Amino acid sequence: MHIKSCSFCNEKAVYRRKYSGESLCTECFKNSIVEKTKKTISKYKMLKYGEKIAVGLSGGKDSSALLNVLNQITKSHGSKLYAITVDEGIEGYRDESKFLAEKMCKSMNVPQIVVSYDELFDFTLDEALKPDNRKSSSCSICGPLRRRAIDLAAQKMNADVIATAHNLDDSLQTFFMNLFNNDLPRLSWLNPLSSGFKADIRRIKPFMDIYEEEIAYYTYLMKIDFQIEDCPYQDESIRSEVKEFLNNLERLHPGIKYSTFSSAMKIAQKSSELTKKDRIKCKKCGQLSSQPLCSVCKTINIVNDSMEIYASDQ
Numbered sequence: 001m002h003i004k005s006c007s008f009c010n011e012k013a014v015y016r017r018k019y020s021g022e023s024l025c026t027e028c029f030k031n032s033i034v035e036k037t038k039k040t041i042s043k044y045k046m047l048k049y050g051e052k053i054a055v056g057l058s059g060g061k062d063s064s065a066l067l068n069v070l071n072q073i074t075k076s077h078g079s080k081l082y083a084i085t086v087d088e089g090i091e092g093y094r095d096e097s098k099f100l101a102e103k104m105c106k107s108m109n110v111p112q113i114v115v116s117y118d119e120l121f122d123f124t125l126d127e128a129l130k131p132d133n134r135k136s137s138s139c140s141i142c143g144p145l146r147r148r149a150i151d152l153a154a155q156k157m158n159a160d161v162i163a164t165a166h167n168l169d170d171s172l173q174t175f176f177m178n179l180f181n182n183d184l185p186r187l188s189w190l191n192p193l194s195s196g197f198k199a200d201i202r203r204i205k206p207f208m209d210i211y212e213e214e215i216a217y218y219t220y221l222m223k224i225d226f227q228i229e230d231c232p233y234q235d236e237s238i239r240s241e242v243k244e245f246l247n248n249l250e251r252l253h254p255g256i257k258y259s260t261f262s263s264a265m266k267i268a269q270k271s272s273e274l275t276k277k278d279r280i281k282c283k284k285c286g287q288l289s290s291q292p293l294c295s296v297c298k299t300i301n302i303v304n305d306s307m308e309i310y311a312s313d314q
């Protein structure tokens with residue numbers, strides 16, 4: 001059988017990038033992920049020389065790969081890397097990823113800060129999800145809290161930038177979910193340079209132009225140790241359906257996720273302009289929001305109310 005050679009050198013190819021027609025050997029594939037990330041960072045001017053970067057590190061595949069890649073890129077950039085790990089308080093699940101995240105930071109000499117829902121919000125995710133009297137899904141409760149936990153930790157360490165590992169697939173799925181939900185303000189979240197809780201901290205997504213499948217292959221080739229087990233509360237069934245739909249389309253039409261993502265970005269920018277003037281300060285925490293109460297403060301209220309009702313019923 002004829003083994004294809006790499007499109008860039010004479011080595012044996014191990015990966016075929018269908019949307020571009022390239023075949024890549026192990027080294028060229030690894031380099032391509034680092035180079036793609038560099039390109040995204042410079043295209044959107046995500047980083048400035050010497051900045052303090054806080055990377056959200058869960059110990060899962062994407063965030064571990066991001067820390068690995070940024071550690072290579074920022075060495076010559078005068079930047080200082082930090083990792084923020086959020087402990088949601090999920091018994092029997094978070095311990096492994098926390099251990100792996102800590103091990104990774106130690107091996108790279110990256111300072112790590114661990115923050116928990118318990119210390120920040122006065123409840124663990126286990127406690128918040130125990131009452132089954134609420135209408136919101138687990139992930140729609142947990143997501144805004146994690147975003148705020150990372151914001152608060154980054155603020156405490158005086159970070160200039162928060163880097164999260166959202167890849168092209170994640171961003172596209174979220175875009176469709178917000179579209180189905182008629183949530184115009186959230187469509188603008190796809191914007192590559194949104195601001196964090198305090199507007200002086202930028203949020204960047206250096207993997208936003210890379211397919212999830214390629215990040216997964218990179219972690220495999222780099223032998224990065226990450227947690228494989230899924231969260232026991234994962235319940236975004238619509239996300240899985242959108243994911244399957246987009247993956248099926250990509251199989252039949254390689255590159256369609258890229259072109260859809262480009263259109264989604266343009267829509268996000270327009271929606272950002274349209275909704276900017278409607279933003280007000282949350283009356284509880286001061287975060288910019290389209291409603292008097294921001295999504296995090298609303299979530300905290302929902303959790304506290306449901307825990308109170310649950311406690312009075314016992």
Ligand code: SF4
Nearest residue numbers: 138139142231233234
């Ligand atoms: Fe939270 Fe959902 Fe992620 Fe579990 S899967 S950690 S509930 S956002």
Ligand code: ZN
Nearest residue numbers: 006009025028
């Ligand atoms: Zn090669």
Ligand code: ZN
Nearest residue numbers: 282285294297
């Ligand atoms: Zn608020």
